[in-house]
Amino acid sequence: MQTRTTPAGRTGRPRSAAADAAILAATRAALVELGWSRLTLGDVATRAGVAKTTLYRRWAGKNELVVDAVAELFDELRLPDRGSLAADIEGAVLQFAAILSRPEAKSGLMAVVAESTRDAALRERIRASIVDRQKRLVLEGRARAQARGELPPENDPEEAARTVDLIFDVVAGAVVHRTLVSAEPADEEWVRGFTRLLLRGLVDASAQEAQKALEA
Amino acid sequence: MQTRTTPAGRTGRPRSAAADAAILAATRAALVELGWSRLTLGDVATRAGVAKTTLYRRWAGKNELVVDAVAELFDELRLPDRGSLAADIEGAVLQFAAILSRPEAKSGLMAVVAESTRDAALRERIRASIVDRQKRLVLEGRARAQARGELPPENDPEEAARTVDLIFDVVAGAVVHRTLVSAEPADEEWVRGFTRLLLRGLVDASAQEAQKALEA
Amino acid sequence: MQTRTTPAGRTGRPRSAAADAAILAATRAALVELGWSRLTLGDVATRAGVAKTTLYRRWAGKNELVVDAVAELFDELRLPDRGSLAADIEGAVLQFAAILSRPEAKSGLMAVVAESTRDAALRERIRASIVDRQKRLVLEGRARAQARGELPPENDPEEAARTVDLIFDVVAGAVVHRTLVSAEPADEEWVRGFTRLLLRGLVDASAQEAQKALEA
Amino acid sequence: MQTRTTPAGRTGRPRSAAADAAILAATRAALVELGWSRLTLGDVATRAGVAKTTLYRRWAGKNELVVDAVAELFDELRLPDRGSLAADIEGAVLQFAAILSRPEAKSGLMAVVAESTRDAALRERIRASIVDRQKRLVLEGRARAQARGELPPENDPEEAARTVDLIFDVVAGAVVHRTLVSAEPADEEWVRGFTRLLLRGLVDASAQEAQKALEA
DNA sequence: GCATAAGCGAGACGGTACGTCGTGTCTTCCT
DNA sequence: AGGAAGACACGACGTACCGTCTCGCTTATGC
Known part of the structure; x- marks a missing residue:
């Protein structure tokens, strides 16, 4: 959602924009299949073809992720x-x-x-x-x-x-x-x-x- | 709640009636202190001075317990x-x-x-x-x-x-x-x-x- | 090895004696196959048919485990x-x-x-x-x-x-x-x-x- | 140590000679403070004021680096x-x-x-x-x-x-x-x-x- | 003198393992 | 038989490093 796209600094490899979309879509898919309580961030990461760390770098946890999704x-x-x-x-x-x-x-x-x-x-x-x-x-x-x-x-x-x-x-x-x-x-x-x-x-x-x- | 009060059979030690009340009260106390997501059945059992087994014998899980509480x-x-x-x-x-x-x-x-x-x-x-x-x-x-x-x-x-x-x-x-x-x-x-x-x-x-x- | 077998208390389920032997044997097998640095406790646990928690309950970490093994x-x-x-x-x-x-x-x-x-x-x-x-x-x-x-x-x-x-x-x-x-x-x-x-x-x-x- | 100093080709920016020395010194400092197992290449790079990439360009990994240090x-x-x-x-x-x-x-x-x-x-x-x-x-x-x-x-x-x-x-x-x-x-x-x-x-x-x- | 080419700092990336915690089941001993 | 204690298999957690990558620079050589 809002200003999660690359923070202050300008150096270094920029964050993948595609990852955001993939993660949110994967989150919704997981919600459909598993529901909130059985949804795990590890599973969402796998579905999105993304490492767990990438996910945690952008969202603080399950709650924030699901709100955005x-x-x-x-x-x-x-x-x-x-x-x-x-x-x-x-x-x-x-x-x-x-x-x-x-x-x-x-x-x-x-x-x-x-x-x-x-x-x-x-x-x-x-x-x-x-x-x-x-x-x-x-x-x-x-x-x-x-x-x-x-x-x-x-x-x-x-x-x-x-x-x-x-x-x-x-x-x-x-x-x-x-x-x-x-x-x-x-x-x-x-x-x-x-x-x-x-x-x-x-x-x-x-x-x-x-x-x-x-x-x- | 409903039919948890000692089942059919009559032999053996009867279930403690006090335990039920203690468990529900402990559940509410844990909800106040920790909220739903950080509430654990092990903790509720400890608060109620009861073994986890006793708790599982009477409720199927966290959800059912909290509904009753x-x-x-x-x-x-x-x-x-x-x-x-x-x-x-x-x-x-x-x-x-x-x-x-x-x-x-x-x-x-x-x-x-x-x-x-x-x-x-x-x-x-x-x-x-x-x-x-x-x-x-x-x-x-x-x-x-x-x-x-x-x-x-x-x-x-x-x-x-x-x-x-x-x-x-x-x-x-x-x-x-x-x-x-x-x-x-x-x-x-x-x-x-x-x-x-x-x-x-x-x-x-x-x-x-x-x-x-x-x-x- | 020494006094890791069931601590003070007498109540509760006793520690499995078989687990100790299985874990140490699994540790040696893992050392042979992977060497020290690629040996992981999760893998040892799996080889021994034991949960990681069981392993950590008995040994403080990789070092202690390997010494005993x-x-x-x-x-x-x-x-x-x-x-x-x-x-x-x-x-x-x-x-x-x-x-x-x-x-x-x-x-x-x-x-x-x-x-x-x-x-x-x-x-x-x-x-x-x-x-x-x-x-x-x-x-x-x-x-x-x-x-x-x-x-x-x-x-x-x-x-x-x-x-x-x-x-x-x-x-x-x-x-x-x-x-x-x-x-x-x-x-x-x-x-x-x-x-x-x-x-x-x-x-x-x-x-x-x-x-x-x-x-x- | 040996043939890490700029390889075959002659064009392009030459490798910084100072970096080598800084990295080895940083490695020894990290060994003193943290010991082998807690030493990380990221940390060594930071201590040496060097990017991780620079380090990996010259040494294959922790082992080789420490041998040289x-x-x-x-x-x-x-x-x-x-x-x-x-x-x-x-x-x-x-x-x-x-x-x-x-x-x-x-x-x-x-x-x-x-x-x-x-x-x-x-x-x-x-x-x-x-x-x-x-x-x-x-x-x-x-x-x-x-x-x-x-x-x-x-x-x-x-x-x-x-x-x-x-x-x-x-x-x-x-x-x-x-x-x-x-x-x-x-x-x-x-x-x-x-x-x-x-x-x-x-x-x-x-x-x-x-x-x-x-x-x- | 300006392209070519490599080095470099920064930091995101896909992974793997960590050590811990909660779950629901089990085993043992004590009522 | 019920119950307290606690070990157990399982699986997710959130973190730390790994080694690689992609950026935007800088610093050399060579045409």
């Missing part, structure tokens, strides 16, 4: 304009769910989060590489909804930032929990229900549901 | 009637957040969830010991809100079950994400904001916020 | 009575040379001696396991020669001890140097010449030699 | 005429012992000899750089003794060469064994005893000793 997965998230806030949310959540359903993300993400509870540097790396990077989606979605008139413009920038964080926690948290803890697919149906809840709230959702049931 | 933490969750759905939710979420802020829960919970992505039996154990056990809170809260007339009675039991699951994913997921990933405290202020979003939805919340800002 | 070789030295001091010496030196010509001794012995120059404990171990153990041959030979009247009885015990040490240094040193440094075989002819020098001295030997040459 | 030590051996064969021997042996007592010689010499048991080229290098170089002392001493009439002139040149080898093995071997294996100083007293044994032989020495003891 997983972070790349989330960079493919896009937010195409689907015409309405609800549709935009559904689209983003589905994409997020699709990534989380991939075994390399499943295995790796929660593991590094768990590790990060005791390692502030790791926590910061996760935040920088993954969390903050993807908050852009929330910001973009809100701006678009405001342009459409679906949401009012924010007046208090601090409050607005808090809301972005809250929404991110709710969305990411719900999808992760659904996918990893409940271990059920976050499919279109579930995403529709979740989006309705997020937009309209529990009271309204319950009322609608009761209404529907009555009609049927 | 952490599950006990969540059994202290209660849902006192605070007079309104909003207040009930706030109370429950705060309690949940308080437990999750304890290092033994933080360290252990996400780690076993991560492990469970590749181990169906472990996933089942987590669901049985932790998730399903605590869904009672959602059920209880809904029943109470319905009695108060804050929520309509459900008509379709299947749809109702789906809603319980959804709410649980949203609540648990949001708190976990806030606490572990964003690494910010789920304090009273945050819980109020979250509860409002949960009850009223994003559109309403945004409108209210805009309104407040205007008035000020 | 080599020491066993010298225990087969015997001093049969061949009727005269000269013949006894020749017999002992030939046996010593035979052992030193075996590759496991060649490779290992000088290496541990070299290491011992910076490790007093190792030096002591060599002295106890090898050197002092074999000084018995010098003592036995002298006693026998005195009984035969070939050597006078010693009067000053301290001086006598010094002489034993000196003879051992000369004999062992000469054979080692001939075998390892000059890299020539210490065969019967060489041993005869050496024994004559040892018994009669340089002046006498030179005179005899000149005499022989004159006669021829 | 140690060989230089022995070149300071001299054989001043002390008036008698006994005095000449004592002088030479004391000088030899003095060199062997220096840690760089102690650590390095036996180690390369040990290595040479499995490496004919190294053995040859040792012989050429060290052993044969110092045999001059024996030759010189004998010639001087013959001139003085202490030893008869040799008649059979082959036999004479064998005797030189034998004496060298006995002298060098005894001093090395005394110094490194017995780990006792080869001081004046010991050298006197050794010289007497070498010149007069065991029988005569024992008789003298018995005689002395009787007188006392």
